[in-house]
Amino acid sequence: MRIAVAKETRDGESRVAMVPELVEKLTGLGYDVLVEPGAGDGAEFFDDDYEAVGATVAADAVATADVVVSVAPLDPERVRELREGTTTISFLPVNQSHDLVADLRDGAVTSFAMELVPRISRAQSMDALSSQALVAGYRCAIVAAGMLRRFFPLNMTAAGTVQPAEVVVLGAGVAGLQAIATAKRLGAVVRAYDVRAAAAEEIRSMGAKSIDLELETLEGSGGYAREMTEDRAARQRELLTPYIAAADALITTAAVPGREAPMLVTREMVEQMKPGSVVVDLAAESGGNVEGSAPGEIVRIGHAQVWGGANVPAQMPVPASRLYAQNVVNLVTLMTATGEDVEPGQFAPDFEDEIVQGACVTHEGRILHKPTREAIDGPDPEPEPEPEPEPAPVAEVGAAAAGAAVTYDAPADPVEPAPAPMPTLMSDDPETAPLEPNEEPQSYLDEPEFEPEQEWAAETGADGPVPLAEEADEAPAPRMPPPPPPPHAAAPPAAEAVPELESEPEPAPVAAPEEEPEDATPEVASEAAPAEAPATESEPVAEPETVAVPEAQPEAEPEAEADAAPEADAAPVTEPQETAGAEEAEGDDSESEHTDPSPDAPAVPQQPDDSVSDPAQTELQLDLPLNPEADQS
Structure with missing residues (x-):
């Protein structure tokens, strides 16, 4: 090419x-x-x-x-x-x-x-604006030194001392910094100002003094200054006037490619300069930083000469x-x-x-x-908004990625998930055993409500639900079904006896000597009470706490058996009698079992006070054969 x-x-x-x-x-x-x-x-x-x-x-x-x-x-x-x-x-x-x-x-x-x-x-390395501005900045300082009718540097001779020239540079870009450096090398006292915050340090690095007007900075894009408002420009000109009036040479280099140069110095400001002063306007071709300047010409304003630059880099080809x-x-x-x-x-x-x-x-x-x-x-036409793509079904996207033909059916109505099944208790009962892998769980909402008779049948080994007592760590003895409350008063819950049991620091073994048959647990006595006792006498069993702990009343009266007997009459059952028969054989040795228990004999559980609050364990203590004489009867 x-x-x-x-x-x-x-x-x-x-x-x-x-x-x-x-x-x-x-x-x-x-x-x-x-x-x-x-x-x-x-x-x-x-x-x-x-x-x-x-x-x-x-x-x-x-x-x-x-x-x-x-x-x-x-x-x-x-x-x-x-x-x-x-x-x-x-x-x-x-x-x-x-x-x-x-x-x-x-x-x-x-x-x-x-x-x-x-x-x-x-x-x-391709920035031609910077390379040509370097040439222009140097040329501006040389023009100012050539037009000024005095020395730039300080001269001390036998005839006297000649003070250096005062130079003010407005604009600290590439051209302005080169003008500062050149004027400083020529020996002048240089002061400079730029609206960009970073320029102050660059000015000082060249050996000049930075003019601080205490105005907001104007940082623009590409390293150029941002365009200022008219109020900001007027205030800046007002503050710069005394510096310009005291200068021997003024060099202005503020310009932005493609835009009109800002007006930094008015004619009135130039008229206040000393006689013989020089003004060099590098931006005269783009409108000028100095009012009245003309590109390629020298204009006199007041006592100063104003030089307007025109294609300044070409002056040093x-x-x-x-x-x-x-x-x-x-x-x-x-x-x-x-x-x-x-x-x-x-x-x-x-x-x-x-x-x-x-x-x-x-x-x-x-x-x-x-x-x-x-x-x-003219302005570019606004692009038409693209239609929103319809979301592709997941199945279609996957099939399309595989290169297969895609057929899409409308999704069916969402199916609500079935409620999670209740956790199944571990039991030997086939109906309550854990589910098989292919067995469909039954929701707890579909389980029937169990009657007391069904629950009792489950406790005795018959078909039925798992008794709730199996949730405990140790399997308790079969429980008696709670008697139905009388029509005119509500039966107190069995847990009401817990507070008095908690008051005992260490529950002693529940044992009754043979010679004292009257010291029997009311609940056990009620199991052996005659079935023909009148049901109307069940009301006095409203205070079980008075007889729940044998230690509280060691010398119980025989009337306690009669008072507690109606409780068993309210709901007669057959299994306690069978259990009583099995326990009758152990009645003769009850004293030895409780006074000197052996590893084979059933011992009364010893628990700390904070465990007595378990109703199941309370019933376990009260269901033991404590009165052999009552069992024999």
Whole structure:
């Protein structure tokens, strides 16, 4: 591919886009370099110099090239001569060149603007704005020193001491910092101000004094300052007036590419400067920082001379051309395809790259730079909202991923989960045994309510539900069914006897000597009471606590048996009599069992006080054969 170096046609432009010493870098990438005759004459680079390094000087270099590099953008006439698909690399002020951008779009020319290169670390070597601002900042300090009719540095001689010049710099960007450094090297006392917070430290690093106006900072994007309001600008001008009035030279460098320069100094502020003062306005071409300045002219305001800059980097074309050419080479290198299978010299910009995408203005008949596109073609139409996709069924998605045909049926109504089954007690009863793996559990809601007769049958071994007493750690003796309460009074619960049992520190063995048959437990006596006792006498059993513990009443009266007998008459059963018969054989040895218990004899459980509260264990103590004589009867 061929890269052409165009000759600059803009008035006052003396720079060139490529210098002979960098041509070898392009040829080393595989490009053929063509140079228009006289392209480098303004920067003192002649045609022989280009030919000596391998470039070709040709009059039709631009018309036959694939890539055209220049400093200023090509004229519209030359743009129309370009072949379709040609690429141009140059400065391109898109806000002031709408007609030229339209011509580039209509000619299907791919154009890159050097001032649109993103200001990121990876693109610093391609930042042409910074490289040219460096030249302009130096030039401003030199112009101020040349126009000022006094010394910049301090001079101490035998004839006396000459005080240094006072220089104020507004704007501490690349150009402003270079102006500060140059003025400081020349010996002047320099003060500077910038609206960005980070600039104060940079100013001090150059040896100057930072002016602090105690105003809010204005940080913008890309390292530039944010646009200020009119009130903020008026207050800033008011606070800067005394500094400017005391200065011998004022240099203003505040500018933002593509926008009008802010007005920092009014005419009234310049009129307060000392006679012979100098004002250098670097931003005169974009509106000027000083009121009344004109680009390329020297204007007198009050006692000061105001110099308006116009294409200041071109006033030093040799260093400016070298720096700009290096920026171009770095950008071309970025857009050159590399790899083992790629032929040398393949210009292939990657439009997904941040730098390439940011610097591109037109490509393949379209304007890619959005602000320029909206300024020329109008705002972009709002995209139509995309319809929300219907959620695909899970089965369909899985089948589609497998490459199979999908059929989808509407889901049925959700089925409420069945209630969890109640935990089953461990028991030998087949009806209450744990469920088999394939056995369907029965909900506790479907279980029938058991009558006292059914519960008693289960306790005696008959078919029926598991007795609740099996929940305890030790299996208790069969329980007596609770007697039905009388119609006119409610029977007290068996647990009411617990408080008195808890009062005993250690329950003693419940034993009754044979010679004292009257010391019998009322509940056991009630089991042997005659069945024909009248049921109406069951009311006195309303105070079981008076007879629940034998230790509380060791000398119980015989009437206690008669008082407690109606309790058993209320619900006669047959099993206690069978049990009594089995216990009769043990009646003779009851005294020895309780006085000297053996491992084989049933012993009364000894529990601490806090365990007496279990009703099942209380019944266990009261159901033991404590009265052998009553059992024999």
